Amino acid sequence: MDSRQQSLNLIELPNHQRMMKLIRWTDLQTGLVPLAILLFLLSLMLLRQAATFGSRYGEFYAPLKLVAIAGFVVVAGLLIAVASFRRFYLIDSDRRCVYRGLKMFFASRVRLAFEREDIAAIATEGKRVSNKGGTYWYYRVVLLSATGVREPLSKWWQENLQRCNEDATKVAEMLDCPLHLAPEHTLLQYRIEGGNPVITFGPFKFFNKELIVPLLVMLAIILAGFVLLSKILTYPLR
Numbered sequence: 680m681d682s683r684q685q686s687l688n689l690i691e692l693p694n695h696q697r698m699m700k701l702i703r704w705t706d707l708q709t710g711l712v713p714l715a716i717l718l719f720l721l722s723l724m725l726l727r728q729a730a731t732f733g734s735r736y737g738e739f740y741a742p743l744k745l746v747a748i749a750g751f752v753v754v755a756g757l758l759i760a761v762a763s764f765r766r767f768y769l770i771d772s773d774r775r776c777v778y779r780g781l782k783m784f785f786a787s788r789v790r791l792a793f794e795r796e797d798i799a800a801i802a803t804e805g806k807r808v809s810n811k812g813g814t815y816w817y818y819r820v821v822l823l824s825a826t827g828v829r830e831p832l833s834k835w836w837q838e839n840l841q842r843c844n845e846d847a848t849k850v851a852e853m854l855d856c857p858l859h860l861a862p863e864h865t866l867l868q869y870r871i872e873g874g875n876p877v878i879t880f881g882p883f884k885f886f887n888k889e890l891i892v893p894l895l896v897m898l899a900i901i902l903a904g905f906v907l908l909s910k911i912l913t914y915p916l917r
Contacts, residue, residue, distance in 0.1 A: 694771070699769070703831055703833050803840065805865055
């Protein structure tokens with residue numbers, strides 16, 4: 680069997696205790712946290728509305744109460760899922776390779792992800808995030824593969840470029856591969872041209888075509904949530 684296809688328990692991996700371990704959240708986990716918060720607030724509003732109806736009619740309005748309780752149960756399930764599943768990477772300096780692992784509750788499985796010939800470079804990547812509290816920059820360590828794949832190795836760190844650069848430097852030394860450290864407040868650009876990797880860093884641009892689709896999807900979800908909530912709160916009592 681190809682070593683890349685073989686899945687092992689973490690304890691079966693030789694010298695795993697001497698390997699460097701990097702932990703990151705998956706995209707699913709990142710999306711579940713705001714979803715859980717939104718669902719919790721919605722359930723809280725429904726429970727409060729049920730109590731308002733109860734003060735008028737002498738008891739909780741049963742349908743709203745049941746929906747609110749179901750919402751709290753789903754929120755608990757989402758939070759358990761976020762805490763129990765974890766993506767991580769192991770850097771093997773002996774074989775000059777990277778293992779990809781997944782922790783599920785108390786069990787951890789690993790699989791060979793990249794060998795030395797698959798790795799073009801290690802780099803740090805930044806992104807700009809704006810909200811009501813201000814504008815912040817987040818950074819993480821990424822592996823740039825020889826085929827043009829950008830594989831995140833760590834989670835995003837807020838305003839901590841120094842730590843990410845230190846981790847990236849250590850990973851590059853362990854793998855004996857090129858290193859590209861991001862300057863402050865820049866975006867990583869990576870592509871393959873003529874079979875050779877091209878790695879550059881550029882300034883943030885407010886208009887980014889890659890953000891249009893995610894932004895439209897987010898706006899559609901928020902709009903659908905408000906429509907659903909208005910329908911529930913204006914549903915006529917019988």
